[in-house]
Amino acid sequence: DGGITQSPKYLFRKEGQNVTLSCEQNLNHDAMYWYRQDPGQGLRLIYYSQIVNDFQKGDIAEGYSVSREKKESFPLTVTSAQKNPTAFYLCASTQGQDNSPLHFGNGTRLTVT
């Protein structure tokens, strides 16, 4: 059963700690994305990767880092430099053509206190 798996569903951290969110896909998609969603705001793009070992900053990359060592995996690290890390984080993938729909995971809700 193909899809995108994000884990964990809920994550709690203390301020000042780095935390890594997992995203794995078995759809054989080339491109992967990380979005952040806050109440009343649209999805905002953090980072994206169109091919293994390559990634680009999105609109709100400050305080985040990513890696793309394998096609199936695109982990996101929320660093202590991120001013407002509490949010709902969504990972997505797509085949790569410019009109391909995105396939999303079910998100990780991160709470930092």
Add this chain to the structure above:
Amino acid sequence: SQKIEQNSEALNIQEGKTATLTCNYTNYSPAYLQWYRQDPGRGPVFLLLIRENEKEKRKERLKVTFDTTLKQSLFHITASQPADSATYLCAFILTGGGNKLTFGTGTQLKVEL
């Protein structure tokens, strides 16, 4: 700047009626537009894609229109059901945006018995 706007107020309608959601964009002419459905605590799910040369697209009870003169897309759900209650997001790729989708804030639809 390029913007995509959806009505932030929730739309409440009675079961069996047609729901119509609006997506407006400014300072841009997208080649296509996508619509997604998002349930609480879940990732968005792709519904329909419409290209600029397609005035209308249908899928079962769903219909999307694309008016490049008005810079607007309308999303219709006919014979609405309580199970259609969700948030609906429109999205497109900005000029020079590669394969990065920009999303509207979404409109929440509530279908009441």
